[in-house]
Every structure is written in structure tokens, then in C-alpha cells.
Amino acid sequence: MNFTCQTTYALSTVTSNTGKPARFLRRIEGAHITGSLVRRQVFHMDITFLLNGESVEVRDASPTVTLLDWLREERGLTGTKEGCNEGDCGACTVMVTDARGSRGLNACILFLPQIEGCAVRTVEGISSPDGDLHPVQEEMIAHHGSQCGFCTPGMVMSAAALLKENPNPTEHEVRVYLEGNLCRCTGYHNIVKAILAAAGAQGEKIAAE
Ligand code: FES
Numbered sequence: 001m002n003f004t005c006q007t008t009y010a011l012s013t014v015t016s017n018t019g020k021p022a023r024f025l026r027r028i029e030g031a032h033i034t035g036s037l038v039r040r041q042v043f044h045m046d047i048t049f050l051l052n053g054e055s056v057e058v059r060d061a062s063p064t065v066t067l068l069d070w071l072r073e074e075r076g077l078t079g080t081k082e083g084c085n086e087g088d089c090g091a092c093t094v095m096v097t098d099a100r101g102s103r104g105l106n107a108c109i110l111f112l113p114q115i116e117g118c119a120v121r122t123v124e125g126i127s128s129p130d131g132d133l134h135p136v137q138e139e140m141i142a143h144h145g146s147q148c149g150f151c152t153p154g155m156v157m158s159a160a161a162l163l164k165e166n167p168n169p170t171e172h173e174v175r176v177y178l179e180g181n182l183c184r185c186t187g188y189h190n191i192v193k194a195i196l197a198a199a200g201a202q203g204e205k206i207a208a209e
């Protein structure tokens with residue numbers, strides 16, 4: 001992980017107690033800037049992570065690019081949806097795995113450098129190598145867990161992350177895990193049924209992968 005430089009500063013000139021001009025660097029954010037010179041310096045990082053099983057290196061990753069924007073705009077992985085873009089709806093959920101395990105996280109509030117060293121799976125990357133759908137996807141179809149479909153990739157990724165860590169969740173645990181995923185169409189009932197159907201024996205298989 002290579003850090004370069006961060007923070008925006010203004011070089012300001014004031015009159016000191018001695019009556020002589022004094023110059024100092026002042027952070028721009030929230031500061032009253034009277035100086036003549038403004039320098040802009042931004043952190044850039046080289047990061048490496050796994051994306052759908054493939055090692056990816058991003059050089060000079062900007063600290064202000066979200067994982068969601070990068071996935072959609074740089075990689076064309078538009079299965080990860082943009083809804084609220086502020087961490088409330090779950091449409092952008094991806095599965096992130098690190099030493100602590102797997103979690104469904106909102107890609108719209110994850111900055112790219114934060115996934116250094118992690119494994120990221122998007123909805124495009126959860127089918128089996130021979131193309132079979134993930135059990136959660138199969139059961140979402142079988143139980144009519146999708147209507148307009150906008151929330152579905154996020155729901156699927158949250159459910160996949162849940163079953164990876166807890167192959168036999170109770171209905172209550174499923175509902176709690178889905179709290180961050182909003183659906184305006186289905187009423188959640190069929191989504192929960194689908195996830196419970198994908199649990200059990202299939203869940204054990206998912207957890208072992
Ligand atoms: S788009 Fe990320 S939580 Fe809504």
C-alpha cells in the first residue's frame with residue numbers, strides 16, 4: 001500500500017504579535033483563507049484486491065472514488081445498482097471478505113482504497129464456474145422474490161454473505177440481516193422464503209466454498 005500525500009492547504013500571511021508578517025499553512029476546510037497561494041495535494045494509493053476471484057491492481061487509486069462508481073464505470077459491472085448513493089437502500093450491496101469473514105457492504109459508501117487486500121464479489125461473480133446460478137438466485141426465481149428487480153442484486157449479495165457466515169439462519173436472523181436492503185415491491189415475504197430455501201444443505205455448501 002503506497003501512500004503519497006493528502007489534505008488541501010492554503011499558505012496564509014498574517015501580522016504576528018511582533019508586527020512582522022508571519023506565514024503558515026492552514027487547512028482549507030472551514031478556514032478563513034487570506035493567503036495568496038493555494039496548494040492542492042491529494043493522496044493516491046496503489047491497491048490490490050480480488051474481484052470476483054481475479055487479482056486486480058489499481059494504480060494511483062483516488063481516495064474519493066467509491067467502489068460503486070469504480071465497479072460500474074471502470075469495470076462495467078452494472079449489476080451492482082445505484083439507488084440512494086448514501087448507504088440507506090442496499091441496492092449497491094457487494095460481498096466483501098477479509099480476515100474477519102464475509103459481509104454484505106454498501107459499495108456506495110466504500111472508498112476504493114478501503115478494499116485493499118480484501119476479496120470483493122459482485123452479483124456477476126457468484127455463479128459457479130460452469131455458469132449455474134447461485135442457490136440464492138435459483139430460490140429467488142423459484143419463490144418469486146423479485147418484481148421490478150432493482151433491489152434484487154443487493155438482496156442476493158446480502159443473502160449470499162449471510163449464508164457464507166451462517167448457513168442455517170432463522171427467519172428472524174434473515175430479516176435482521178436484510179434490514180439494510182430496501183424493496184419497494186415485494187413486501188419481503190417471498191425474499192425471506194427464498195433465502196431460507198437456499199439455507200440448510202445448500203447453505204452448508206455455500207459456506208464451504
Ligand atoms: S445505493 Fe448504496 S445504499 Fe443505496
Ligand code: FES
Nearest residue numbers: 147148183184185
Ligand atoms: S423488486 Fe422492486 S424494489 Fe425490490
